[in-house]
Amino acid sequence: xxxxxxxxxxxxxxxxxxxxxxxxxxxxxxxxxxxxxxxxxxxxxxxxxxxxxxxxxxxxxxxxxxxxxxxxxxxxxxxxxxxxxxxxxxxxxxxxxxxxxxxxxxxxxxxxxxxxxxxxxxxxxxxxxxxxxxxxxxxxxxxxxxxxxxxxxxxxxxxxxxxxxxxxxxxxxxxxxxxxxxxxxxxxxxxxxxxxxxxxxxxxxxxxxxxxxxxxxxxxxxxxxxxxxxxxxxxxxxxxxxxxxxxxxxxxxxxxxxxxxxxxxxxxxxxxxxxxxxxxxxxxxxxxxxxxxxxxxxxxxxxxxxxxxxxxxxxxxxxxxxxxxxxxxxxxxxxxxxxxxxxxxxxxxxxxxxxxxxxxxxxxxxxxxxxxx
Amino acid sequence: xxxxxxxxxxxxxxxxxxxxxxxxxxxxxxxxxxxxxxxxxxxxxxxxxxxxxxxxxxxxxxxxxxxxxxxxxxxxxxxxxxxxxxxxxxxxxxxxxxxxxxxxxxxxxxxxxxxxxxxxxxxxxxxxxxxxxxxxxxxxxxxxxxxxxxxxxxxxxxxxxxxxxxxxxxxxxxxxxxxxxxxxxxxxxxxxxxxxxxxxxxxxxxxxxxxxxxxxxxxxxxxxxxxxxxxxxxxxxxxxxxxxxxxxxxxxxxxxxxxxxxxxxxxxxxxxxxxxxxxxxxxxxxxxxxxxxxxxxxxxxxxxxxxxxxxxxxxxxxxxxxxxxxxxxxxxxxxxxxxxxxxxxxxxxxxxxxxxxxxxxxxxxxxxxxxxx
Numbered sequence: 001x002x003x004x005x006x007x008x009x010x011x012x013x014x015x016x017x018x019x020x021x022x023x024x025x026x027x028x029x030x031x032x033x034x035x036x037x038x039x040x041x042x043x044x045x046x047x048x049x050x051x052x053x054x055x056x057x058x059x060x061x062x063x064x065x066x067x068x069x070x071x072x073x074x075x076x077x078x079x080x081x082x083x084x085x086x087x088x089x090x091x092x093x094x095x096x097x098x099x100x101x102x103x104x105x106x107x108x109x110x111x112x113x114x115x116x117x118x119x120x121x122x123x124x125x126x127x128x129x130x131x132x133x134x135x136x137x138x139x140x141x142x143x144x145x146x147x148x149x150x151x152x153x154x155x156x157x158x159x160x161x162x163x164x165x166x167x168x169x170x171x172x173x174x175x176x177x178x179x180x181x182x183x184x185x186x187x188x189x190x191x192x193x194x195x196x197x198x199x200x201x202x203x204x205x206x207x208x209x210x211x212x213x214x215x216x217x218x219x220x221x222x223x224x225x226x227x228x229x230x231x232x233x234x235x236x237x238x239x240x241x242x243x244x245x246x247x248x249x250x251x252x253x254x255x256x257x258x259x260x261x262x263x264x265x266x267x268x269x270x271x272x273x274x275x276x277x278x279x280x281x282x283x284x285x286x287x288x289x290x291x292x293x294x295x296x297x298x299x300x301x302x303x304x305x306x307x308x309x310x311x312x313x314x315x316x317x318x319x320x321x322x323x324x325x326x327x328x329x330x331x332x333x334x335x336x337x338x339x340x341x342x343x344x345x346x347x348x349x350x351x352x353x354x355x356x357x358x359x360x361x362x363x364x365x366x367x368x369x370x371x372x373x
Numbered sequence: 374x375x376x377x378x379x380x381x382x383x384x385x386x387x388x389x390x391x392x393x394x395x396x397x398x399x400x401x402x403x404x405x406x407x408x409x410x411x412x413x414x415x416x417x418x419x420x421x422x423x424x425x426x427x428x429x430x431x432x433x434x435x436x437x438x439x440x441x442x443x444x445x446x447x448x449x450x451x452x453x454x455x456x457x458x459x460x461x462x463x464x465x466x467x468x469x470x471x472x473x474x475x476x477x478x479x480x481x482x483x484x485x486x487x488x489x490x491x492x493x494x495x496x497x498x499x500x501x502x503x504x505x506x507x508x509x510x511x512x513x514x515x516x517x518x519x520x521x522x523x524x525x526x527x528x529x530x531x532x533x534x535x536x537x538x539x540x541x542x543x544x545x546x547x548x549x550x551x552x553x554x555x556x557x558x559x560x561x562x563x564x565x566x567x568x569x570x571x572x573x574x575x576x577x578x579x580x581x582x583x584x585x586x587x588x589x590x591x592x593x594x595x596x597x598x599x600x601x602x603x604x605x606x607x608x609x610x611x612x613x614x615x616x617x618x619x620x621x622x623x624x625x626x627x628x629x630x631x632x633x634x635x636x637x638x639x640x641x642x643x644x645x646x647x648x649x650x651x652x653x654x655x656x657x658x659x660x661x662x663x664x665x666x667x668x669x670x671x672x673x674x675x676x677x678x679x680x681x682x683x684x685x686x687x688x689x690x691x692x693x694x695x696x697x698x699x700x701x702x703x704x705x706x707x708x709x710x711x712x713x714x715x716x717x718x719x720x721x722x723x724x725x726x727x728x729x730x731x732x733x734x735x736x737x738x739x740x741x742x743x744x745x746x
Binding site: 014015018019025026028029030032033034036037040043044057060061064065108111112115116117118119120121123124127128140143144147148151152238239240242243278282 | 387388391392398399401402403405406407409410413416417430433434437438481485488489490491492493494496497500501513516517520521524525611612613615616651655
């Protein structure tokens with residue numbers, strides 16, 4: 001019985017770590033609990049129940065399905081769900097009307113045809129990349145509502161009353177959701193994107209910093225400190241960042257102005273910065289391979305020192321750029337570093353052309369950093 | 374009126390392109406339409422309707438929500454939905470029972486507490502990476518079903534009958550879905566993953582091939598053909614592949630044996646190959662930067678030819694490996710190429726050590742390919 005206990009302890013440890021890494025997760029869970037319980041009140045309150053009846057469950061359903069981690073996600077899902085329900089219900093009622101006009105017992109076939117055509121068309125539209133990114137959920141709800149409303153029309157004459165009750169409960173559910181999501185500790189996707197992009201650039205700086213002392217044993221210049229190697233990996237920037245940035249930018253697109261972002265920000269520019277960061281990471285990655293191969297940098301002192309300077313300057317420039325993005329200031333403080341870096345890389349080129357030397361694959365890979373910046 | 378018309382034509386062109394690129398998309402849409410229409414029959418058939426009543430709409434809902442492009446996705450959603458509904462309904466009935474035992478008009482508070490605690494706990498569990506990857510949908514359905522069943526219990530004494538009808542309709546919807554999804558032109562995520570991984574490796578080969586004639590004007594060896602440059606980009610491998618591979622591997626995990634995959638394949642190995650492919654792509658990427666810089670490769674003829682051989686051999690080896698994965702054979706035909714490549718890269722190293730030369734940043738970046746393989 002100690003093995004499941006150990007496993008349980010492992011899960012608990014992981015849960016604590018998740019909550020510590022980002023306390024907003026815990027807050028989000030509490031917010032969901034609060035909203036679901038609030039909406040359940042609809043069932044307890046006699047007058048409301050009498051009006052809405054069993055439709056009240058749509059409110060609970062809306063809350064559970066629509067409540068997302070970020071404000072942008074929640075607003076996007078609410079709008080998708082609301083608009084798709086409205087459009088699909090209206091079209092389905094129209095289809096119903098048409099089928100009644102066709103008359104003569106043909107109604108089920110006409111309705112069946114409408115449902116089929118609509119489901120095929122909407123399922124195909126979901127493959128459009130732009131639709132998939134922002135309106136996938138809306139398309140799903142459209143198919144669902146259209147099918148339900150149009151086939152219900154065959155049986156019940158109260159379709160409109162049903163649709164009304166459904167709409168009211170969806171509005172109640174969605175507005176409770178939005179209120180809780182925005183008013184209590186909101187999580188803005190835009191802010192997340194902003195910090196994430198800045199963090200990635202500063203991680204490039206950390207990477208250079210962490211590898212300084214592995215590449216060079218001695219410092220040529222008192223101004224250049226060689227710090228302890230930090231465990232930093234470019235892998236996450238290279239591989240995970242694009243998907244994450246695109247998701248965040250999509251979500252941020254739904255968000256109104258907020259916080260430092262009082263005016264709507266150009267989210268696409270963030271994607272461009274992110275893409276440049278990835279290119280830069282790809283240029284830096286070979287340094288890792290060089291270090292793993294355990295070849296000591298054997299080059300004349302002069303070259304070593306120039307490379308060291310380029311390392312150090314690009315590190316500083318990257319850090320300044322990250323800081324500038326984070327604080328939303330003009331990145332003028334990075335300019336002198338970039339100028340120094342360019343001089344250093346020009347020097348490296350001259351040295352390489354002029355002198356004879358051995359196995360040194362690393363130096364030229366630093367140059368592209370200057371180009372990226 | 375010509376502008377919206379032009380836009381419409383653009384959309385139509387895009388739709389045709391989407392269908393041509395992957396005709397399975399069109400088939401999938403038709404399958405969804407068929408299934409939704411089939412399930413709608415429940416409404417038309419008098420005897421079935423009398424038994425299930427308005428609950429029949431749950432069948433339509435299940436189909437729309439659960440039907441995914443790949444078999445793995447559909448099975449995964451079905452299992453998630455089915456098991457989560459069962460578990461949540463059972464627990465909610467238990468909670469109801471407890472609240473009745475507490476008695477004395479306290480029922481709503483007890484139920485409210487249960488709903489709150491459950492919603493908080495499950496929302497938090499969704500943040501666990503493993504849960505998020507495979508069971509996110511199940512968690513959502515759990516919160517939904519638990520809340521609905523437990524609060525319905527306050528009002529109706531027919532909860533069990535309701536739950537039963539819901540379960541039956543979900544089973545009907547899910548099984549129709551599965552039948553159509555698996556029996557009519559199934560799309561296997563496992564097969565997609567298999568082909569995708571092989572395609573990426575062969576794209577690395579294409580990349581080398583496409584850049585051969587840009588790097589070298591003349592062929593040193595009649596055996597090495599220099600082909601036209603094909604437009605091939607490593608960007609998609611570097612950036613998009615990880616997310617896609619992980620999604621496919623997750624979906625494939627739900628699938629039973631099928632086609633060439635009669636026995637369950639070790640999907641995690643595919644992820645490892647994918648990760649090596651990405652590393653390799655990152656090593657090759659600098660070649661692009663070298664070409665963009667418009668520097669002609671100025672090196673002694675001897676070195677040029679050795680590099681050319683390494684290029685050519687790694688291209689062949691990559692192609693052979695891709696072919697071996699695709700056809701599921703032992704990649705023994707790649708071995709001689711790898712051996713040649715190792716010789717060539719060793720030669721390059723020797724030549725580099727021995728001779729004096731200028732700006733040649735490219736050669737050493739080819740070597741790591743050998744290491745990757």
